[in-house]
Amino acid sequence: SQTIHQWPATLVQPVGSPLSLECTVEGTSNPNLYWYRQAAGRGLQLLFYSVGIGQISSEVPQNLSASRPQDRQFILSSKKLLLSDSGFYLCAHYHTGELFFGEGSRLTVL
Amino acid sequence: EDQVTQSPEALRLQEGESSSLNCSYTVSGLRGLFWYRQDPGKGPEFLFTLYSAGEEKEKERLKATLTKKESFLHITAPKPEDSATYLCAVQARKYGNKLVFGAGTILRVKS
Numbered sequence: 442s443q444t445i446h447q448w449p450a451t452l453v454q455p456v457g458s459p460l461s462l463e464c465t466v467e468g469t470s471n472p473n474l475y476w477y478r479q480a481a482g483r484g485l486q487l488l489f490y491s492v493g494i495g496q497i498s499s500e501v502p503q504n505l506s507a508s509r510p511q512d513r514q515f516i517l518s519s520k521k522l523l524l525s526d527s528g529f530y531l532c533a534h535y536h537t538g539e540l541f542f543g544e545g546s547r548l549t550v551l
Numbered sequence: 552e553d554q555v556t557q558s559p560e561a562l563r564l565q566e567g568e569s570s571s572l573n574c575s576y577t578v579s580g581l582r583g584l585f586w587y588r589q590d591p592g593k594g595p596e597f598l599f600t601l602y603s604a605g606e607e608k609e610k611e612r613l614k615a616t617l618t619k620k621e622s623f624l625h626i627t628a629p630k631p632e633d634s635a636t637y638l639c640a641v642q643a644r645k646y647g648n649k650l651v652f653g654a655g656t657i658l659r660v661k662s
Contacts, residue, residue, distance in 0.1 A: 445594075473648055484555070484638065484652040485595075500649075531594050535648045538583070540640075542594035 443468040445543035447532050453549045460505075460519040462546045464532030467513070472534040474515040476507055479529040479545075491515060522550045553578040557639050557653035564660050567628045572656045574639030575621040584622050585650060586615050587638040595638055598624075629660045 444467045454460060466472050473492050477485040487500045489507035497507050504523050508516045515532055527550045532543040558573045576584070583602050587595035599608045601617035608615050612633065614625045624637055636657050640650040 475649070477652075482654070484557075484654040485640075487649060487651075490649060529592075533594075538600060539597050540585070540648075540650055541597065542587075545592070545594050547592070 443472075443534065443536060443541060445532055445534060445541060447530075447543040447546050449546060450544065451547045453551060454522050455551055456524055457521045460517070460522050460526070460548070462517040462530055462532075462548070464515040464517075464543060465513055466515075466534050469513070469534070469536060471512060472536065474509065475533040475535070475540070476515065476517050477531045477533060477542075479531060481528075485531065489517070524550050526550050553641075553643065553651060555639060555641055555651055555653035557637075557656050559656060560654070561657040562659070564626075564629055564658070566630055566660055566662045569625070569627045569629070571626070572624040572637055572658070573621060574624070574653055576639075576641045577620075578641050578643045578651070580644035582642040582644055584617055585640040585642065586613075586622070586624055587640065589636045589638055589655070591636075598637075626658070629658075631660050631662050634658055634660045 446465045475490045476488040478488055479485050491497050491509045505519050530546045533540050555576045583600045585600050586598040589595040599615040604619045606617050612627050616623045636655045638655045640652040642650050
């Protein structure tokens with residue numbers, strides 16, 4: 442079965458500091474991977490998706506970037522965090538008609 | 552602009568009090584409509600996918616239905632453990648495998 446690991450689970454960072462959130466997928470190869478952000482009381486907003494190593498598509502202009510250095514690894518980064526980057530970040534992969542999610546990373550920017 | 556709208560935003564039910572959640576969408580070329588359950592601080596958990604108008608799917612106390620404009624998630628005789636946020640998402644042909652989510656309905660079931 443496929444499993445999605447995200448870390449860290451919780452992160453508190455000051456404004457202007459860098460960010461790195463990591464997602465790894467087990468039990469599948471060449472997955473389609475996604476980063477979503479969920480702000481309080483709002484739906485999931487798609488940030489990035491990747492269909493393969495080094496292939497990143499950005500959905501919205503923002504302060505964040507994504508990279509896919511390995512087949513089953515997807516990283517969300519920022520060089521300088523903003524207050525508005527706070528939220529719940531979810532990694533997901535699409536397989537056989539379903540989108541499977543990880544447990545999420547809660548980011549608070551102070 | 553493609554939109555997914557869920558209503559109500561929040562719903563409080565007594566245990567055993569059946570009700571429905573609504574998901575209306577304005578997207579052309581629908582490939583699928585998805586329902587997820589999300590517990591606080593957790594990632595969404597897949598419930599159903601519906602592909603065509605008239606289709607219905609059931610799982611325990613939940614039944615999802617689909618028309619050309621909206622989907623309903625019916626909850627029959629809910630229990631406190633059904634309390635969660637229920638998310639609806641649509642997948643359109645022009646978006647490939649990407650899903651567009653609604654804001655969700657927060658359900659609270661009191662015993």
